[in-house]
Amino acid sequence: MNDAAKSLFPQQVSLPRWQHGESVSIAERCYAAHRVDHEDGSSTWWLLDETDLWLERERASLLMRMSSALMTSLNPERCMNLVAELAATHLADEALVIAPRSNHGHPITRCLRGEPPTYELQHVDVEDVVGLGEALRGFPPVPSRWIDPAAAPEWLAKGVASIVVTPLPGHGVPAGALILVRRDKQFSESEEAFARMFASRAGVAMSAANLFTQQAVITERLTRDLLPPALRRYEHVELAGRYRASADTEHVGGDFYDVHELPDDELFVVLGDVCGKGLDAAVQTGKVRTALHALLQVVTDHDRMLRALNQALLTADHSRFVTVAVGTVRPVDDGLRVTLTSGGHLPPLIVRAGGAVEVAKTRGTLVGILPDITTTTDEVVLAPGDSCLLYTDGITEACGGPLGDEEFGEDRLHRALAACGGMPAEALVEHVHMLAAQWIGAGGHDDMAVLAIAAPRRR
Template sequence: MTTAPRGGPAGPVSGGGQAAPSQVRPVAGSTLPADPHLARELLDGLAEAVVTTDHGGRVTLVNALAGALFPELRPGTDLAGGALPGLADAVRAGADTFDAEHHGRHLHGLRRELPGGRSAWYVRDVTEERARAAALLAERSRTRFLAQAGSRLGLCLDREQALRAATTLPVPYLADAALVVHRPPPPAGPVPHWIRYAAGDPGPAAGVGDPALLGAVPGLVGALDGDAPEPGPWRGAELTGVLPAGFGRPGAVLVSPMGGAGGPAGALILVRRPDRPGFDRRELALAREFAARAGAALAAAQLFGEQAHLARVLQHSLLPPDLPPVAGMALAGGYRAAGDGLRIGGDFYDLFPTGAGALFALGDVCGKGVGAAVLTGRVRQSLRTLRLVEPRPRELLGLLNRALLDAPDAARRAQFTTLLLGALTCEPDGGLRVRLAGGGHPDPLVVRAGGGIEPVRVGGMPVGALAAARFGVAEVRLAPGDLLVAYTDGVTEARGGPGGLEMFGEPRLRAALASVAGRPPADLVDRLLRLVDGWLGGQVHDDIAMLVVAPAPA
């Protein structure tokens, strides 16, 4: 008698080969070969356990594999006695299948009817199949967890947000509580901080750890230095003060380093309750991978925060300032950057009060974005300094021209700007005298109180382009109710309208100014910016700046 080895769904052995069991299973009305020895060899060669029963549930045949799986079964065994509970229950219930666990093995049985009310049960050991399926599901679950965690962590651009994600994401999938110990950025000092989240908490809790915490938790100091200690069960006292009051004694605890680009960003502590199994090999690898991703997210968020702070400082210094009040004058400025996320660009305006009145500047440097903003800052700072030694507008343009040409990087990059300077002086009758100097900038417009529009021809060459540049001059008087409107070419060259390509143009600008004649400068700026924004319709545009000057109302 030949005994087939255990295995998958292979069929009976014949001449040393295997065939699928479905090819030899009896069906209703079939008969076994007349030679009983051949029939027995066929049954014993099957890779499935075969048990046949009579109409009363008594075992009539047990093949070799069934005898190995169920040593308690013999021909004549009454299944009603409970010899094999899963099979016995199926026989009593008249079921066609059963699933049961027997001696630590998972079994699946399928019934086929035989003549005379008999039944043949084909039983397979599916322990390995289920283990493989469970492993596949577990791997899919781990992959899904890492994908979701990576997506969440990748969206954390704030350090505190990254810390909260690092503690909430692994609970309860990896642990019953998660704790991140980290050293905050300067000037907070070397005392460790922690943030914790446990299953059932309304949200993460944070605190400042006692310095003794580093020595009380085994492996924590090494993890903060980048080492990866092994997990272990610890006494509850070692985490007293950082776990929730009702958490109880911790079971398995795993400490993992949270690496960043410039070194460890912190340490992740995963804590399980005593009734939960410890970390197996795959869970350990998963926890380490999550900690590494969380550390990278924390380091990236911290770097982003530092850069955002730097950007805010630079932005504050480069954006057009709030105009200071000047006696006898009403002033208003407007600004739109060319879509840069930092809201800084190459157009600018500034106002410098003087003993006799004020000096204004409106300019448009070469380029866009951050590079143009850097040159803008250089021009504005140079003007602030040079005006102290030269208050006359045209002479001041000459000094600025020389300063830009003498810059160390002037030979490598374009350093020129169009610029309009205006010296404002109050007159006894309440009007303003404006002495203008221009360096290639669009001519300003005067809006008379009655609605008339007059251009002021200034001209001149761009500042910083040529050593022998010549600059234009002009003078205009503003009576009460009049306004001087200075603007950059981003206003007239704004492309939009019904077709999306037509320029706003000077005629449309003049019509808009005439419609608000006699209104305060702030109203004019607001009206004009809304018109240009509507004309653009959200399209990309050049930098826009404008400055409106008028005598103060009586």
């Protein structure tokens, strides 16, 4: 043996039977064994130290597996738990993941090796741990040898040998900090470097989860305001509505309806269709609904209201117009008196209790495209059991049928409504919506909205 070999085998031992090219482990090091045969029948074994190369390969493979695992969750809490669990399994005896402070404290996930992680909100002083405050602000980590484990606060750990604190870098802002704890030995420089590599990937995953959650919350709040409202119950009026966006993956679109309460138990109803589909059209519906709500505070006359809405849309956006049907509902002794006005929209349909279907005598000009509009208003009385149906062209222009290319059409809608005399408002809109959906089948369609006003039957 040469001197290097003697350092590997300090005791007199018999050499094992290695295979040429085999990787062997000796004293926590990895070697490749190579044999050279001599003419006298003897052999020389060369042990080539491949520990560092093997370690780098293992760490690279480990980082790939850990990165893949981290990108499977877009929930911030689950992502923090996974980071802590991976760190405790592969890097330390215990790992803590600390996110930036919220109003209720710091979100902290703690994980002991071999145990499930725990998540909680804690009020802690991050300045009690050397480098933690800086890490949460995104500054580079301090070496672990600068951190005195004996000075660690109780909420962190007691009786430990070494602590590593490293930032979790995110997308533009820090995602948090990672604390690694060992109880029996120090972290080496290479282990600290590997921890920083892991933290960089973990920070990206946590940042992506936080960003996704924030966007989901914003989208949910905006979508909630753009969707048609839930309709409440009234003593003298039955109201029901249904809405379906053009794409099943979208919740909002260009069709809308609203109901507003007026003095003396009157109700103002509106159903409309903005030019276009998807989010852009939904944003315009929000503007139209807001404008109508504001106009109701100063004017209730339909013609004046639609003219004012027309001017507002011309001023704000020349690229999108809207068709609307508005109505004012007044309880009377013999049922409901409904005043209806169309602004370029399909006229509402009156469904009598006996099955007769009438078309409201109202016409009008598109709103938001011409400098001046004209409207005509109709007034109908709904006796108990009668209904008034407002709908968008997504119903009548629904394309489907046996061959998949025929429109549902107004005639087919009228015939279907003839069998709906006396139906409650909720059953009426559900029936119309179901017929259109069955006609479409799996095909594409425009936004669809239906609103029914019914005079309740007297008991």
